[in-house]
Amino acid sequence: MxxxxxxxxxxxxxxxxxxxxxxxxxxxxxxxxxxxxxxxxxxxxxxxxxxxxxxxxxxxxxxxxxxxxxxxxxxxxxxxxxxxxxxxxxxxxxxxxxxxxxxxxxxxxxxxxxTDGAGALSQIEDALPDLASRKAVLIGLGGAGIAVAAYLAGAVKELAVANRTEAKAKEAAIRLGDNVSSVPLPLTTEQLSDCGVLVNCTTAGYQDGPAGTPLGAEADTLITALPSDALVYDIIYQPLETELLGKAAARGLKTRNGLGxxxxxxxxxxxxxxxxxxxxxxxxxxxxxxx
Structure with missing residues (x-):
């Protein structure tokens, strides 16, 4: 071995x-x-x-x-x-x-x-009791991302998925249900203006991964576009506060990391x-x- x-x-x-x-x-x-x-x-x-x-x-x-x-x-x-x-x-x-x-x-x-998807959904539901009425946007469709998307799709009004490889996002949207669509990266302020849950399932911000956020160079502008009652959820827990969560918290938004x-x-x-x-x-x- x-x-x-x-x-x-x-x-x-x-x-x-x-x-x-x-x-x-x-x-x-x-x-x-x-x-x-x-x-x-x-x-x-x-x-x-x-x-x-x-x-x-x-x-x-x-x-x-x-x-x-x-x-x-x-x-x-x-x-x-x-x-x-x-x-x-x-x-x-x-x-x-x-x-x-x-x-x-x-x-x-x-x-x-x-068990990734079930664990993430329990944390998001705990933060947002009205989750069923919300639109969610999820970035990153690796192993954990697909799992979270699969569980989240059944719990929200609409789910948009985005991935660095756009074909993978389109394939996932077809697989995951009628209320799921794919959107290209980078995201736009229009796509986030009615987003009640923004979920990061990429490695952006991970302590041994790429620096920055999954939102790219326009992160500050895109965070500002989110509704004031939105949740920003990041599956990363090393560090406990990624750059994405730090920017969201600075704007006064609800945040959760991946520890739960x-x-x-x-x-x-x-x-x-x-x-x-x-x-x-x-x-x-x-x-x-x-x-």
Missing amino acids: QDFLDNDPNITTSKYAVILGLTPSRGARSPLLWNAAFKAACIDAAMVPMDVTPANLAGLVAALKADKRYIGGAVAVPHKQAIAALLDRLEPEAERIGAVNAIYRDGDDLVGAN MNLDQAVIAFQKANPGALTIDRVRDAMRNAG
């Missing part, structure tokens, strides 16, 4: 979970959350980060499947879409989205699930990999208190 990795996870427990990504060893929060839940459930297990390149992903997944100590875990960028073809089967929601952010073992099979989404998607994923270990409330409490 080590031949496929760019880090040394140092597994010492009888069971283990994994967060797979390009560089999760540099600060992914999932191990902190999962390990708190393992401790609360008195399970001799730990989640470890595994840094793996796209070229080594297939080999690593095969090695994990062969190791009965592996119970599942999380999937981070950039593997959420590519890993779907390497698993034995997908849950229906993950298959519809075309991306996986959680894995669990079912006998000899590795099963892919997607990260918690809720982890709670759901933990339960899939550890059925019956703890109630969902106890998992959430353990993870929330992990810091």
